[in-house]
Amino acid sequence: MNGPDYKIKQLSIFSENKPGRIAAVAKAMKEECINILAFSIAEGAGYGVIRVIVDSPVRALERLQRDGFVVRFTDVLAVEMADRPGGLYDLTEMLSEAGVNIEYAYGYRNEPFAVLIIRVEDTDEGMKKILAHGAKLLDVKHFQPDAGC
Amino acid sequence: MACWNPNIEMMSKEDLDILQLKLLKELVDRAYDRSPLYRERMDEKGVKPDDIMTLDDLSKLPFMSKKDLRDYQPERLFMAGKRDIIRYHASSGTTGKPTIVGYTKKDIETWSESLARALTSAGLGADDIVQVANTYGLFTGGLGFHYAAEKIGAAVVPASTGNTDRQLQMINDLGVTVMAATPSYMIYVGEVAEKMGIDLRKSTLKTGLLGGEPWSDKMRERIQSQFGVRGINCFGASELYGPSWTECDEQCGIHIWRDIAIFEIIDPKTGDKASPGERGELVITMLQKEAFPIIRYRMGDITVMDEEKCACGRSHPRMMRISGRVDDMLIIRGINVFPSQVEHCLHTNPEVGNEFQIVVDRKGALDDMLVKVELKPEAFTDNILELNALRERITSRLKNSLNVGAKVELVPTGSLPRFEGKARRVMDRRDI
Numbered sequence: 001m002n003g004p005d006y007k008i009k010q011l012s013i014f015s016e017n018k019p020g021r022i023a024a025v026a027k028a029m030k031e032e033c034i035n036i037l038a039f040s041i042a043e044g045a046g047y048g049v050i051r052v053i054v055d056s057p058v059r060a061l062e063r064l065q066r067d068g069f070v071v072r073f074t075d076v077l078a079v080e081m082a083d084r085p086g087g088l089y090d091l092t093e094m095l096s097e098a099g100v101n102i103e104y105a106y107g108y109r110n111e112p113f114a115v116l117i118i119r120v121e122d123t124d125e126g127m128k129k130i131l132a133h134g135a136k137l138l139d140v141k142h143f144q145p146d147a148g149c
Numbered sequence: 150m151a152c153w154n155p156n157i158e159m160m161s162k163e164d165l166d167i168l169q170l171k172l173l174k175e176l177v178d179r180a181y182d183r184s185p186l187y188r189e190r191m192d193e194k195g196v197k198p199d200d201i202m203t204l205d206d207l208s209k210l211p212f213m214s215k216k217d218l219r220d221y222q223p224e225r226l227f228m229a230g231k232r233d234i235i236r237y238h239a240s241s242g243t244t245g246k247p248t249i250v251g252y253t254k255k256d257i258e259t260w261s262e263s264l265a266r267a268l269t270s271a272g273l274g275a276d277d278i279v280q281v282a283n284t285y286g287l288f289t290g291g292l293g294f295h296y297a298a299e300k301i302g303a304a305v306v307p308a309s310t311g312n313t314d315r316q317l318q319m320i321n322d323l324g325v326t327v328m329a330a331t332p333s334y335m336i337y338v339g340e341v342a343e344k345m346g347i348d349l350r351k352s353t354l355k356t357g358l359l360g361g362e363p364w365s366d367k368m369r370e371r372i373q374s375q376f377g378v379r380g381i382n383c384f385g386a387s388e389l390y391g392p393s394w395t396e397c398d399e400q401c402g403i404h405i406w407r408d409i410a411i412f413e414i415i416d417p418k419t420g421d422k423a424s425p426g427e428r429g430e431l432v433i434t435m436l437q438k439e440a441f442p443i444i445r446y447r448m449g450d451i452t453v454m455d456e457e458k459c460a461c462g463r464s465h466p467r468m469m470r471i472s473g474r475v476d477d478m479l480i481i482r483g484i485n486v487f488p489s490q491v492e493h494c495l496h497t498n499p500e501v502g503n504e505f506q507i508v509v510d511r512k513g514a515l516d517d518m519l520v521k522v523e524l525k526p527e528a529f530t531d532n533i534l535e536l537n538a539l540r541e542r543i544t545s546r547l548k549n550s551l552n553v554g555a556k557v558e559l560v561p562t563g564s565l566p567r568f569e570g571k572a573r574r575v576m577d578r579r580d581i
């Protein structure tokens with residue numbers, strides 16, 4: 001029996017900064033009946049990295065690769081935070097106390113709480129520190145698809 | 150009208166024929182004796198120095214190409230030994246490796262003589278103050294104008310490129326009358342002046358010695374009317390000497406001194422001589438060279454010669470505007486760039502693939518070069534800082550190898566257009 005799995009497979013997609021690239025990703029997900037739970041874009045000079053959390057990462061990766069996207073999995077952590085003023089502040093305070101080095105983060109609301117997706121330098125190490133400080137990590141099962149489209 | 154060397158410049162066509170033939174024979178003797186490479190070439194073609202009996206016999210000689218200059222060691226190519234070389238310059242090669250050009254003392258003197266005649270024919274003299282806003286260094290633009298301007302007794306301001314505010318300051322403080330620059334930099338200087346509230350038309354600056362990149366009569370009109378600067382078209386290349394010829398005050402083509410060089414126009418496909426007045430590839434023979442031989446050297450430029458006597462009285466032929474290239478060489482801010490150089494440089498970066506695309510635009514007055522290159526899927530990382538660092542690394546390598554800055558854009562593999570055979574990788578969108 002496997003224990004909890006907190007390593008969330010985020011899709012990282014290399015993309016030109018061109019209108020229509022996000023739409024192309026979104027369309028492919030729609031056609032595959034895959035739900036996008038969160039996404040963010042990091043901009044470089046003329047290019048960008050689209051980061052997406054979906055409910056069926058393996059299927060999503062296969063489809064995007066078929067469509068010619070340069071795409072890979074990146075392990076991220078999903079930390080639960082309180083959906084109220086100060087929720088993010090409390091969480092970041094805790095993360096800094098725990099000594100977790102964050103490469104990047106983005107959030108979304110998932111009633112009744114909110115979620116902060118974080119990429120840390122060392123995922124295993126980060127996971128331990130966060131749990132030891134009493135924060136709640138979401139398990140991969142949380143992101144699995146609801147029935148049907 | 151002033152003449153620097155009236156004996157030669159005003160010589161009759163018949164006397165020039167005689168002088169040119171004498172110089173050509175001497176050159177071929179010299180090359181055959183002292184340049185093992187050129188001797189080999191002549192032997193391969195079955196031609197001996199004695200076969201050169203008339204000027205038309207020039208066409209019996211083998212061509213030289215940029216590749217010849219690059220592939221051979223100076224000992225095999227040069228006509229003079231190390232002891233007699235007093236200077237080296239470089240010109241862009243088709244790979245990362247530049248072509249090294251050597252000069253004897255007399256080569257430097259002949260170079261200055263050629264350009265001194267030209268500057269005088271354009272109306273310049275000892276009263277002028279010449280600001281040289283070309284690059285000093287391995288490329289010849291800076292020192293070429295520097296020596297010739299000094300030779301005619303003008304004062305030189307060796308400003309080199311860049312620092313436009315200071316360029317304008319010096320024009321004002323010193324009463325500069327002439328600026329040597331690329332035409333696009335001249336326009337840029339004019340635009341900066343306008344932004345600073347300086348009216349160049351009211352300044353002392355009256356003449357621009359402009360060359361090093363293709364330009365047009367449209368640009369000349371703009372430089373003349375908007376900035377009050379007479380635009381004199383200049384020509385030269387580091388393999389030859391450097392900048393060596395300009396238009397005279399009539400501004401109707403560049404006088405090519407017949408005792409310095411022979412400019413032939415050929416059909417680039419057959420190598421045959423073009424009919425008079427026909428456009429074709431420029432082939433140059435430098436008659437007085439002592440160190441670095443240039444004999445029937447294929448320049449790759451497309452132009453046409455006018456043999457008619459000029460209104461200024463000189464019977465030396467005139468080269469009209471260069472209208473293009475037979476190869477894919479680009480000129481970016483006055484620097485020659487071959488797509489193959491870009492290719493060589495990109496190969497040194499394992500993170501990127503073989504496909505690339507060069508996009509050239511003119512942003513404002515200046516050239517802007519963008520190199521798009523495909524990031525290999527295995528080199529893709531989710532870490533944008535690492536991607537940015539890779540991009541900067543490639544940017545700086547390109548700058549070192551091309552001597553001119555280019556922007557670099559990483560694109561996903563498969564996103565650049567693929568071509569059959571020789572890839573057409575350049576998109577030149579400049580309107581000049």
Ligand SMILES: [Zn+2]
Binds near residue numbers: 398399459460461462
């Ligand atoms: Zn003339």
